[in-house]
Amino acid sequence: xxxxxxxxxxxxxxxxxQLDVPPRLLLGPGPSNAHPRILQAMAMRQIGHLDPAFLKLxxxxxxxxxxxxxxxxxxxxxVSGTGSAAMEACFANLIExxxxxxxxxxxYFGNRMVDMAGRYGGEVxxxxxxxxxxxxxxxxxxxxxxxxPGVLGLVHAExxxxxxxxxxxxxxxxxxxxxxxxxxxxxxxxGVPVFIDEWKIDAGYSGSQKCLxxxxxxxxxxxxxRALAKLRSRKSKVANWYLDMTMLMSYWGSERTYHHTxxxxxxxxxxxxxxxxxxxxxxxxxxxxxxxxxxxWKGLRDIGLECHVVAEHRLPSLTTVKIPExxxxxxxxxxxLNEFNIEIAGGLGELADKVWRVGLMGYNSRRxxxxxxxxxxxxxxxxxx
Amino acid sequence: xxxxxxxxxxxxxxxxxQLDVPPRLLLGPGPSNAHPRILQAMAMRQIGHLDPAFLKLxxxxxxxxxxxxxxxxxxxxxVSGTGSAAMEACFANLIExxxxxxxxxxxYFGNRMVDMAGRYGGEVxxxxxxxxxxxxxxxxxxxxxxxxPGVLGLVHAExxxxxxxxxxxxxxxxxxxxxxxxxxxxxxxxGVPVFIDEWKIDAGYSGSQKCLxxxxxxxxxxxxxRALAKLRSRKSKVANWYLDMTMLMSYWGSERTYHHTxxxxxxxxxxxxxxxxxxxxxxxxxxxxxxxxxxxWKGLRDIGLECHVVAEHRLPSLTTVKIPExxxxxxxxxxxLNEFNIEIAGGLGELADKVWRVGLMGYNSRRxxxxxxxxxxxxxxxxxx
Numbered sequence: 001x002x003x004x005x006x007x008x009x010x011x012x013x014x015x016x017x018q019l020d021v022p023p024r025l026l027l028g029p030g031p032s033n034a035h036p037r038i039l040q041a042m043a044m045r046q047i048g049h050l051d052p053a054f055l056k057l058x059x060x061x062x063x064x065x066x067x068x069x070x071x072x073x074x075x076x077x078x079v080s081g082t083g084s085a086a087m088e089a090c091f092a093n094l095i096e097x098x099x100x101x102x103x104x105x106x107x108y109f110g111n112r113m114v115d116m117a118g119r120y121g122g123e124v125x126x127x128x129x130x131x132x133x134x135x136x137x138x139x140x141x142x143x144x145x146x147x148x149p150g151v152l153g154l155v156h157a158e159x160x161x162x163x164x165x166x167x168x169x170x171x172x173x174x175x176x177x178x179x180x181x182x183x184x185x186x187x188x189x190x191g192v193p194v195f196i197d198e199w200k201i202d203a204g205y206s207g208s209q210k211c212l213x214x215x216x217x218x219x220x221x222x223x224x225x226r227a228l229a230k231l232r233s234r235k236s237k238v239a240n241w242y243l244d245m246t247m248l249m250s251y252w253g254s255e256r257t258y259h260h261t262x263x264x265x266x267x268x269x270x271x272x273x274x275x276x277x278x279x280x281x282x283x284x285x286x287x288x289x290x291x292x293x294x295x296x297w298k299g300l301r302d303i304g305l306e307c308h309v310v311a312e313h314r315l316p317s318l319t320t321v322k323i324p325e326x327x328x329x330x331x332x333x334x335x336x337l338n339e340f341n342i343e344i345a346g347g348l349g350e351l352a353d354k355v356w357r358v359g360l361m362g363y364n365s366r367r368x369x370x371x372x373x374x375x376x377x378x379x380x381x382x383x384x385x
Numbered sequence: 386x387x388x389x390x391x392x393x394x395x396x397x398x399x400x401x402x403q404l405d406v407p408p409r410l411l412l413g414p415g416p417s418n419a420h421p422r423i424l425q426a427m428a429m430r431q432i433g434h435l436d437p438a439f440l441k442l443x444x445x446x447x448x449x450x451x452x453x454x455x456x457x458x459x460x461x462x463x464v465s466g467t468g469s470a471a472m473e474a475c476f477a478n479l480i481e482x483x484x485x486x487x488x489x490x491x492x493y494f495g496n497r498m499v500d501m502a503g504r505y506g507g508e509v510x511x512x513x514x515x516x517x518x519x520x521x522x523x524x525x526x527x528x529x530x531x532x533x534p535g536v537l538g539l540v541h542a543e544x545x546x547x548x549x550x551x552x553x554x555x556x557x558x559x560x561x562x563x564x565x566x567x568x569x570x571x572x573x574x575x576g577v578p579v580f581i582d583e584w585k586i587d588a589g590y591s592g593s594q595k596c597l598x599x600x601x602x603x604x605x606x607x608x609x610x611r612a613l614a615k616l617r618s619r620k621s622k623v624a625n626w627y628l629d630m631t632m633l634m635s636y637w638g639s640e641r642t643y644h645h646t647x648x649x650x651x652x653x654x655x656x657x658x659x660x661x662x663x664x665x666x667x668x669x670x671x672x673x674x675x676x677x678x679x680x681x682w683k684g685l686r687d688i689g690l691e692c693h694v695v696a697e698h699r700l701p702s703l704t705t706v707k708i709p710e711x712x713x714x715x716x717x718x719x720x721x722l723n724e725f726n727i728e729i730a731g732g733l734g735e736l737a738d739k740v741w742r743v744g745l746m747g748y749n750s751r752r753x754x755x756x757x758x759x760x761x762x763x764x765x766x767x768x769x770x
Contacts, residue, residue: 006578006668012452013663016445019653021432031649034431042650043428046419046600047406048728060401067397080602081466081627084645088627116626193391209646215431217465217602217648240625241501242466242473260469261594263602264416265427266651268404278398283391343433 024337025364027373028345029159029318030187031209031216032361034269038214041272042265049262057271058252058262064274065220068189068212068282069204071196075245076222077252078270080263083186083207085243086219088116090182090203092240093223093231094151097121102149102179104140107131108160108348109184113153120239125149131350132161132320134313140170144177150230151180157188159210160348162309162320162357164192171200180227186210189220190277191289191317191361196222203227208266211289211317213362214273218266221245276363285362289316292365296358299374308355317365320347320355327381329353335380342376409722410749412758413730414544414703415572416594416601417746419654423599426657427650434647442656443637443647449659450605453574453597453667454589456581460630461607462637463655465648468571468592470628471604473501475567475588477625478608478616479536482506487534487564489525492516493545493733494569498538505624510534516735517546517705519698525555529562535615536565541579542572544595545733547694547705547742549577556585565612571595574605575662576674576702576746581607588612593651596674596702598747599658603651606630661748670747674701677750681743684759693740702750705732705740712766714738720765727761 026033047054065076079086091113095101101122103113106129117124125147129135135154144152152174156165167183174181180202185194191211196204205221208214223231223245231246238244242260250257277285293316297307300321308320323329329346333356336342347355360369411418432439450461464471476498480486486507488498491514502509510532514520520539529537537559541550552568559566565587570579576596581589590606593599608616608630616631623629627645635642662670678701682692685706693705708714714731718741721727732740745754 006580008667009455009582010452012448012457013666014445014448014452016449016656016660016663019426019429019442019657021429021438021442022436023430024432024436026431026433028433031431031433031646034650039428039430039650041404043424044404044406045408045424046411046416046594047409048411048413048416049601051407051409051722051728053406057404057406060399063397063399064401067395067399070394072397081470082646082648085466085627088625112626119622119624119626195391197394207646209431209649215648215650216434216646217651237504239504240473241497241504242470243627261416261467261592261601263467263600263651264594265419265424265600265654266602266648269650271401272404275401278401281398282393337436343436 022341025342025369027358027360027364027369028343029357029359030207030361032213032359032364034215035213035273035276035363037276038269038272042269044268046264049264050256050258054264055256057267061267061271061274064271064278068274068277069194069196069222070198071222073196073222073224075228075249077248078267079219079221079243080260081219082216083205083219086205086221087184089221089243089245090205091116091120092243093238093245094180094182094203094227095120095122096234096236098123100125100147100149101151101153102127102143102147103153104135104155106133106135106161106163107155107158109155109158117153132163132309134163134165137169141173144173144179148177149179151182153182155184156194157185157192157315157317159187159318161351162315162318163313164315167199175200180230187315187317190285191365192315193286208270208273211362212273212277214269218263218270289365292360292367292370293319295367296360296370299370303374303378317359317361319358320351321358322355323353324381329356332380336376340376342373407726410727410754412743412745412749412754413728414742414744415592415746417598417744417749419600420598420658420661420748422661423654423657427654429653431649434649435641435643439649440641442652446652446656446659449656449663453659453662454579454581454607455583456607458581458607458609460613460634462633463652464604464606464628465645466604467601468590468604471590471606472569474606474628474630475590476501476505477628478623478630479565479567479588479612480505480507481619481621483508485510485532485534486536486538487512487528487532488538489520489540491518491520491546491548492540492543494540494543502538517548517694519548519550522554522558526558529558529564533562534564536567538567540569542570542577542700542702544572544703546736547700547703548698549700552584560585565615572700572702575670576750577700578671593655593658596747597658597662599654603648603655674745674750677745677752677755678704680752681745681755684755688759688763702744702746704743705736706743707740708738709766714741717765721761725761727758
C-alpha cells in the first residue's frame with residue numbers, strides 16, 4: 001500500500017506556538033496549583049502498565065492513599081479519570097436497578113449524585129437543605145427511617161458551598177439501618193480530617209486536583225468490606241465497562257489482569273502528591289489548612305467581608321465569601337484574573353452571583369497567598385483600606 | 386475544631402524514594418515511549434479548566450485532532466480517560482436499550498465492543514473471523530443485510546492481532562443500510578492512514594499512547610453529523626454521566642458550561658503530540674511508519690521469524706510475530722525486559738502463547754529501534770546469526 005495516493009486535507013493543519021500558559025495563582029475551587037515536585041514526577045519517562053516497576057508503584061500509591069484516608073481498606077485505588085469518574089464508579093458499582101438510595105442534597109455535588117444514581121436505575125430519594133447548611137443526625141436518622149435506602153450518599157466537603165458535613169456518627173447510624181455510607185471527599189482529602197475507618201464510611205471517592213495538588217485526571221476511590229459485599233452480591237453486570245470495579249480488582253489485585261491502560265504519568269503525579277502528604281503528616285497538614293483559613297477568615301472580616309457558612313461548619317479548604325451589595329462578582333473575578341493572574345470562582349446554583357468561592361488547598365494553603373488575595377480583592381472591589 | 390484530638394494511624398505512612406523508573410524501550414502494543422517534548426509540555430504549570438487560556442488550548446487541540454483524523458467534524462474532542470473510555474463513550478451515546486448493533490469480532494477489542502454494547506442494552510450481533518484476518522466487503526454487506534443494525538462497529542487497527550481492516554468503501558455500504566459506522570482507530574491514528582470524512586466514518590475514537598506518543602489518560606473522539614443526529618433523537622438519557630456527550634458538548638462548544646474538570650496536563654500533552662504530527666505532516670509520518678515496519682518485517686525474515694498476518698493486511702504500527710516452535714514466548718519477553726530494558730508483549734485470546742506483539746509507534750518508529758530489537762530478540766531466542 002502506498003500512502004502518497006492520498007489527498008491530504010491541510011485545512012486543519014494549524015500552526016501553533018510552543019505551549020505557554022499564564023502564571024496563575026489558582027485560588028478557586030480547583031484545580032489548585034500543582035506542586036512543582038508533582039509536575040516534575042509527571043514528566044518522568046514512560047513505562048508499561050504491566051511493567052514490574054509500575055506494579056510496585058501501584059502498590060505504593062495504594063498504601064499512601066490508605067494513609068491519607070486513614071483506612072485499612074484493601075480496595076483503595078486511583079480511578080483513571082477525574083473526580084467525577086470516581087464518583088460515578090461508586091454509583092455504577094453499588095447500585096442496581098430498583099435499589100433505593102438516599103442522597104443529601106445541600107449543594108451542586110449532591111445534585112450530581114442524584115443525576116448519576118438515577119442513570120444506574122436507582123430509586124432516588126432526597127434529603128434537602130439550603131446550600132451552605134449541613135444535615136443534622138436527627139434529619140439523617142429520620143431519612144433512613146422513612147426511606148430505608150440501601151445506600152446513603154453524602155458530600156463531606158461541598159465545593160459549591162464551603163460547608164463541611166459532620167460525619168463522625170453517621171456510619172453507626174447507617175449500620176443500624178443496614179445501609180451503605182457513600183461519601184464525597186473530593187475537597188477534604190489531604191486538607192481536612194477524613195477517617196474512612198473510624199467514621200465507618202463504606203465507600204469514598206476524591207479528586208487529585210484539590211488538596212493533593214496533583215493535576216486532574218486521576219481520582220482516588222476506596223471500598224470497605226460492606227461495599228465489596230454488595231458488589232459481590234450483584235445480580236446484574238455493572239452497567240459501565242470502564243468503571244467496572246469487579247474487573248479492575250483483578251488489575252489492582254494480585255492477578256494483575258489487563259483491563260485498560262492505566263494513565264501512567266498521572267499515577268506518577270499522584271504518587272508524588274501522596275508522598276508529600278506522608279512527609280508532612282496528616283496532623284500538621286490539617287492544622288496548616290485550618291490556621292491559614294482562620295487567618296483568611298479574620299482578614300475577610302477586617303476588610304468588611306462575610307463568609308456564607310457559619311464558623312462551625314466552615315470548610316478550611318474552600319470558603320464562600322458573600323459578594324457585597326452593589327458589587328458585580330464576575331467583574332471582580334475578571335479583574336483578579338486579568339490584572340493579577342489570580343483565579344477565584346463565583347457561586348453555582350442557589351449561590352450564583354451571591355458568593356465568591358476561594359480555595360486554599362494543599363500547597364496553596366499559605367499565608368502569603370492570603371495576604372495577596374485580600375489586598376487584590378480589596379483593590380478589585382474598590383473598597384478603601 | 387482542633388485536629389490534634391485525633392489519633393492518626395501511621396501504619397500506612399509508607400517511606401518512599403524519589404520516583405525513578407527503568408529506562409525502557411517500549412516496543413509492545415502501547416504505551417509507546419512518550420516523546421520528550423510531550424513530557425515537557427505535561428510539566429507545564431497548572432491553569433483552570435475555564436481559564437480563557439485553557440479554552441484557547443482546547444480549540445487548538447480540536448483543530449489539530451481534525452487534521453490528524455482528516456475530518457471537518459465539529460464535534461472532535463479528547464475524552465477525559467484512556468482509549469477504553471472513548472470507546473465506551475461511543476457506545477453509551479450511540480446506543481439505546483433495544484438498538485441492534487453489529488460488531489466485527491476478529492480480535493480482543495471486537496470482543497470488548499461486544500461487552501460494552503451489551504451493557505448499554507444493545508442487541509448485539511457478531512460477525513466473526515479468526516484473529517489476524519479481516520472482513521471482506523461481501524461479509525459486511527451480508528451482515529448488514531441479515532441483521533439490519535443501527536450501528537456497525539469495526540476495529541481499524543486490531544492491537545491484539547496486528548491486522549488492518551480495509552475501510553475505504555464500508556461507509557457507503559452503511560449509508561445504504563441506514564446504519565452508523567463506528568470505528569476503533571486506537572492503533573492507527575497518527576501512524577496509519579485514517580480518513581474519517583473520506584471513508585464516511587460516523588464515529589471514531591482513539592488513544593493517546595500509541596502512535597501519538599502522549600502518555601495514556603486522554604482519548605480522542607469524533608462524531609459526524611449522522612452520529613450527532615442519533616444523539617439528538619435519543620429517547621433516553623445517556624446511561625453514563627461522565628461520558629454523556631450531550632453535556633460535554635456544552636463544555637467543548639461555545640457555551641463552555643462546566644461539566645467535569647478536564648485533565649489539564651493531559652491536554653497539554655495531547656496538544657504537543659498533535660503539534661508534532663502537524664509539523665511532520667501525515668503523509669511523511671505514514672510513510673515513515675510503513676518504511677520502518679517493512680525494514681522490520683524484512684529483518685524478521687532474515688532471522689527466520691514469520692509474521693502472523695498476511696502482508697496485504699499487516700498493520701505498520703503493530704506486528705504480530707509467530708513464536709517459533711519450541712520457544713517459550715514469555716521467557717523471551719522477560720529476557721528482553723530484564724537484560725535489555727526492552728518491552729514487547731505476548732498474544733491475547735486466540736493468539737495467547739502463539740505470537741509476540743511488537744509496536745513501532747510514532748516516535749518509536751525508528752530504524753535503530755528495529756536493529757536493536759532484532760539483535761536482542763535473536764539473542765533471547767538463542768538462534769545464531
